[in-house]
């Protein structure tokens with residue numbers, strides 16, 4: 001019996017220049033290449049493609065790197081450039097426009113993506129069974145996109161930094177490629193999550209990464225704009241919803257992006273309290289007063305903005321006046337969606353040692369009063385939407401009716417928009433529809449499905 005000869009592994013040549021940091025980058029790329037089944041070629045002519053890791057520190061190093069790229073192009077012809085010279089604007093492309101791709105340093109993922117595009121990786125019977133977008137537990141049409149892990153704050157009621165450490169932002173190119181893979185697999189709504197979304201990139205000093213061969217900063221505004229540029233295979237703009245955003249000044253730029261339609265006009269900001277003294281005890285960064293001003297400024301920039309927030313009632317030492325301050329804040333700020341928890345001590349949290357803890361019954365009573373007030377505010381806000389036309393995404397079908405969400409509703413935590421007539425319209429789960437809102441409760445909306453000719 002003839003035994004099939006195993007196919008020869010694709011071969012990659014590698015030129016590594018520069019300092020020990022560049023050397024480590026080279027080692028990472030080579031390790032990844034080998035673990036994916038590529039062979040490493042010791043010569044140009046035995047390679048199917050060459051990766052050149054460059055240095056851009058001084059003029060002599062730039063010269064040496066450009067020469068090495070030129071040599072690889074002359075000897076082999078298929079060249080991917082990575083390393084410090086790649087981060088220096090268009091120096092590489094200007095000198096050698098034939099290179100296949102250019103990335104900055106510390107960019108294993110981007111280099112591997114370029115390698116995959118020009119030299120497909122060998123078939124692996126195990127890993128090739130995993131879908132490109134990974135295994136997901138959410139419905140096909142929406143997905144969570146985690147952009148960082150950990151947190152640099154030390155809120156006294158929270159033990160997340162002790163468990164997960166300081167903020168570590170994922171490389172922006174990696175986040176974008178995951179988002180693209182999700183969209184290609186049918187996702188229409190990306191829910192951006194982290195412990196502190198507005199701090200994205202602080203830990204890497206907003207380093208410039210690469211996406212689709214273009215530089216892209218590891219920063220909230222730039223990431224949001226790039227995510228907002230994604231289109232479904234049918235050419236529709238993907239919904240991008242932002243969670244866990246802290247009200248740092250640069251968030252104003254993201255609100256402008258919302259007003260321009262770049263991302264959904266929806267922001268989930270955990271304010272937690274309104275009293276400056278309690279916020280200080282909580283070790284939260286902002287004061288209640290400036291938050292109110294910020295909310296007003298945001299609404300001026302983007303009047304359709306939906307604001308969701310969470311609060312804690314009955315924090316240790318919270319006086320009746322301070323609790324009233326919290327109620328006044330939610331009355332004045334008219335937040336759309338609000339959750340409130342009665343303070344509950346978490347093992348290991350610094351707040352446990354604070355004086356004057358409130359009895360459990362009092363904490364719960366304050367939470368109930370808070371939610372009663374918020375329910376009236378929420379009903380008022382929803383009633384104001386009656387008569388408006390909303391684009392909605394269908395989460396579930398029950399008989400002839402749909403349970404959907406508008407831009408103002410995040411899955412699982414906010415309300416829904418219900419409407420009927422899906423059978424005749426041929427609509428299913430994961431489809432978009434346009435409805436006119438006809439009535440509201442304190443939490444949900446009901447609407448009438450519009451035909452194309454009724455949408456003008």
Ligand code: SF4
Nearest residue numbers: 151153155158160195
């Ligand atoms: S509550 Fe949020 S911001 Fe504060 S320490 Fe915990 S994770 Fe960080």
